[in-house]
Amino acid sequence: MGAKLFLAVLALAAFAYVVARARASRAAGGAGAARFHSRPGQHGLYAALLVLISGWGLLFAAGLSSDILIEHLLESEILRLAPGLGAIERALVISDAEALATGAVSSSDDALRQQIAASFARWRFWQVWGLSALVLGAASFALLLALARIRPDFRARNRAERILRRGLGVMALIAVLTTIGIVLSLVFETFSFFANIGWRIDKFLFGTNWTPLSGVMEGRLDPDRVGALPLFAGTFLITLIAMLVAVPVGLFAAIYLSDFASPRTRAIVKPMLEILAGIPTVVYGFFAALTVAPLLREWGAALGLSVASESALAAGVVMGIMIIPFISSLSDDVINAVPQALRDGSYGLGATRAETVRFVVLPAALPGIVSAMLLGMSRAIGETMIVVMAAGQGANFTFNPLEAVTTVTVQIVMLITGDTEASTAAGPAFALGFTLFCITLLMNFAAQRIVSRFREAYD
Amino acid sequence: MAAKAQAEQAEKADQGDQAQAGEGVKITARGVNVWYGENHAIRDVNVDIDDKTVTAFIGPSGCGKSTFLRCLNRMNDTIEICRVEGRIEMDGQDIYAPEVDPVLLRARVGMVFQKPNPFPKSIYENVAYGPRIHGLAKNRAELDGIVEKSLRRAALWDEVKDRLSAPGTGLSGGQQQRLCIARAIATSPEVLLMDEPASALDPIATAQIEELIDELRAKFAVVIVTHSMQQAARVSQKTAFFHLGELVEYGETGQIFTNPRDPRTESYITGRIG
Ligand SMILES: Nc1ncnc2c1ncn2[C@@H]1O[C@H](COP(=O)(O)OP(=O)(O)O)[C@@H](O)[C@H]1O
Numbered sequence: 030m031g032a033k034l035f036l037a038v039l040a041l042a043a044f045a046y047v048v049a050r051a052r053a054s055r056a057a058g059g060a061g062a063a064r065f066h067s068r069p070g071q072h073g074l075y076a077a078l079l080v081l082i083s084g085w086g087l088l089f090a091a092g093l094s095s096d097i098l099i100e101h102l103l104e105s106e107i108l109r110l111a112p113g114l115g116a117i118e119r120a121l122v123i124s125d126a127e128a129l130a131t132g133a134v135s136s137s138d139d140a141l142r143q144q145i146a147a148s149f150a151r152w153r154f155w156q157v158w159g160l161s162a163l164v165l166g167a168a169s170f171a172l173l174l175a176l177a178r179i180r181p182d183f184r185a186r187n188r189a190e191r192i193l194r195r196g197l198g199v200m201a202l203i204a205v206l207t208t209i210g211i212v213l214s215l216v217f218e219t220f221s222f223f224a225n226i227g228w229r230i231d232k233f234l235f236g237t238n239w240t241p242l243s244g245v246m247e248g249r250l251d252p253d254r255v256g257a258l259p260l261f262a263g264t265f266l267i268t269l270i271a272m273l274v275a276v277p278v279g280l281f282a283a284i285y286l287s288d289f290a291s292p293r294t295r296a297i298v299k300p301m302l303e304i305l306a307g308i309p310t311v312v313y314g315f316f317a318a319l320t321v322a323p324l325l326r327e328w329g330a331a332l333g334l335s336v337a338s339e340s341a342l343a344a345g346v347v348m349g350i351m352i353i354p355f356i357s358s359l360s361d362d363v364i365n366a367v368p369q370a371l372r373d374g375s376y377g378l379g380a381t382r383a384e385t386v387r388f389v390v391l392p393a394a395l396p397g398i399v400s401a402m403l404l405g406m407s408r409a410i411g412e413t414m415i416v417v418m419a420a421g422q423g424a425n426f427t428f429n430p431l432e433a434v435t436t437v438t439v440q441i442v443m444l445i446t447g448d449t450e451a452s453t454a455a456g457p458a459f460a461l462g463f464t465l466f467c468i469t470l471l472m473n474f475a476a477q478r479i480v481s482r483f484r485e486a487y488d
Numbered sequence: 489m490a491a492k493a494q495a496e497q498a499e500k501a502d503q504g505d506q507a508q509a510g511e512g513v514k515i516t517a518r519g520v521n522v523w524y525g526e527n528h529a530i531r532d533v534n535v536d537i538d539d540k541t542v543t544a545f546i547g548p549s550g551c552g553k554s555t556f557l558r559c560l561n562r563m564n565d566t567i568e569i570c571r572v573e574g575r576i577e578m579d580g581q582d583i584y585a586p587e588v589d590p591v592l593l594r595a596r597v598g599m600v601f602q603k604p605n606p607f608p609k610s611i612y613e614n615v616a617y618g619p620r621i622h623g624l625a626k627n628r629a630e631l632d633g634i635v636e637k638s639l640r641r642a643a644l645w646d647e648v649k650d651r652l653s654a655p656g657t658g659l660s661g662g663q664q665q666r667l668c669i670a671r672a673i674a675t676s677p678e679v680l681l682m683d684e685p686a687s688a689l690d691p692i693a694t695a696q697i698e699e700l701i702d703e704l705r706a707k708f709a710v711v712i713v714t715h716s717m718q719q720a721a722r723v724s725q726k727t728a729f730f731h732l733g734e735l736v737e738y739g740e741t742g743q744i745f746t747n748p749r750d751p752r753t754e755s756y757i758t759g760r761i762g
């Protein structure tokens with residue numbers, strides 16, 4: 030019913046647009062007519078917007094409140110008929126009754142449910158008609174109001190623009206509020222986790238024993254078992270390996286593409302790099318686990334080194350490959366943003382291409398390159414699939430790249446997908462997530478600051 | 489046919505100039521053609537550019553002045569689709585010969601661009617850039633000397649001597665352009681090419697640049713592209729008029745402006761071709 034009314038209002042708005050425009054253009058075109066402030070289309074737009082706001086707004090408000098009202102009425106009826114029922118059972122009765130009334134399958138159909146279903150159907154009937162009348166009535170009224178307002182001095186354009194501007198503002202607000210909501214819940218849950226371990230934040234940050242779920246007593250966590258240092262170390266180690274792979278390759282690829290490659294080569298290679306960015310990380314993950322890790326193990330064996338079957342090296346190398354296009358594409362952008370005039374100036378002084386790149390282009394692009402690296406690094410820190418498959422699960426405090434390590438993201442996955450009760454497992458997961466969020470936020474912030482300063486220098 | 493006649497004219501004009509100024513020919517261009525892909529931008533140009541002389545290239549925009557200028561230091565090599573034919577000699581040596589390294593050539597033929605393009609480095613580093621690349625200074629003191637001499641020659645020393653470590657991009661437009669001239673002078677070139685060096689500057693900065701160009705003539709062969717005929721008349725001794733990729737007329741600046749031989753030159757100078 031809601032959807033039909035929604036569409037009806039939309040249709041009415043379209044109608045309002047056509048009618049108001051026609052009327053305005055007739056009024057403006059008449060002999061001796063005063064000069065109109067707004068064009069006919071703007072009167073049409075204003076009428077349509079007015080219809081949409083009043084129709085949809087009322088549909089949303091009245092629909093929601095009548096739903097709540099019906100629920101309330103049904104509950105009080107159940108209380109009257111069967112005073113002994115608890116809140117959960119009452120909710121069950123109501124949902125069964127709704128199912129019975131709409132012909133869907135219900136868990137049982139005793140007399141109480143039948144009766145409630147009958148009242149539900151009655152209320153629903155009134156709701157449908159009442160709502161339809163209210164919404165369509167308001168929309169039609171809005172249409173008439175808008176038509177009545179079509180006068181030469183009516184500022185339909187300004188009004189319509191104001192409405193649109195507010196509508197856009199609301200959309201932006203939704204995005205902002207969602208973000209704030211997520212961050213707040215992260216902060217809140219993290220706080221309750223810290224409260225749970227008796228505010229021993231030091232143990233969380235610097236402890237080396239990570240077995241958070243094995244010491245749980247009546248929902249309380251053992252501060253000695255939530256030491257996340259091995260996770261941070263593992264994340265750091267894998268990120269470091271990834272950057273060691275990605276930065277040289279990505280940066281030199283970008284330099285080659287922007288200053289050495291012919292346009293033909295560039296046209297072929299650049300899209301290829303971008304394809305690399307389009308490979309889902311889960312594919313990289315099993316590539317790391319099934320191809321790279323065994324390969325490293327074999328090579329290690331040939332050299333007399335023992336490489337674990339899940340190693341920081343395998344995960345780091347593959348993660349590095351994953352970030353290459355990210356770094357090369359961003360660096361390529363900033364290198365290309367260095368004005369051609371600077372290169373010409375350098376060539377004109379008898380510098381070679383290599384000298385020009387080294388002494389003019391790279392210094393000028395450096396801030397942008399650094400920020401590309403920071404962004405790539407925050408990608409690496411937050412990356413999950415590759416490490417879940419290739420890095421290992423045991424919280425092993427080591428900096429040896431040939432051993433298995435675990436990361437913050439892997440442990441979050443383990444906590445949430447494990448079979449421990451969600452309310453217990455969520456605490457450490459939220460704390461880890463919050464830490465991760467803070468780190469990547471800081472890095473993105475730094476990167477943005479650097480880039481904006483760079484922009485200022487060249488505009 | 490016409491081109492040949494002009495070449496002869498040009499030679500005659502040259503001989504007159506040589507006899508008068510006593511300076512040799514620095515650059516000789518014969519039968520130069522330039523294409524950008526299919527676009528024939530320069531058509532069979534012959535010209536002799538004198539040493540210790542300011543030569544102005546004038547003509548409506550798009551006629552190939554910059555293109556021809558860039559042939560003289562092989563900057564066109566950096567443009568993928570550009571093809572140059574013909575013979576250009578500097579001091580009798582073909583600069584397009586296979587054994588000539590364009591990179592070294594550009595140290596001998598300095599270039600100043602239309603828009604000032606100092607590097608985002610300090611004033612000192614801007615000027616020291618060329619000498620450093622070409623290893624012209626054995627030590628810091630020598631480099632300091634080159635920097636100071638170049639800045640003095642570019643008439644910028646007094647304005648910047650107290651802030652050599654300040655960024656070159658922080659100077660005013662006119663100062664930036666003089667910094668670019670100093671930067672070009674620092675590699676001790678023999679020829680200075682300037683592509684509309686004052687077109688992005690205000691009248692006062694323009695006057696300073698023009699005065700500077702006149703002084704530079706004592707040491708270098710200067711070739712300046714300009715769209716301003718007054719500027720050409722003020723600073724140059726010889727003028728070449730380009731039109732649609734052809735060198736229409738070349739001669740003494742005074743003669744070109746007062747008594748042009750070609751009707752196209754006359755139309756341009758009197759404002760009928762724009
Ligand atoms: N980099 C380039 N690529 C392609 N065509 C060019 C390029 N530079 C100049 N041209 C073309 O060559 C012709 C001459 O241009 P240019 O030498 O810049 O003229 P001017 O400096 O006299 O205004 C024009 O038709 C222009 O479109």
Ligand SMILES: [Mg+2]
Binds near residue numbers: 553554555683
């Ligand atoms: Mg030009």
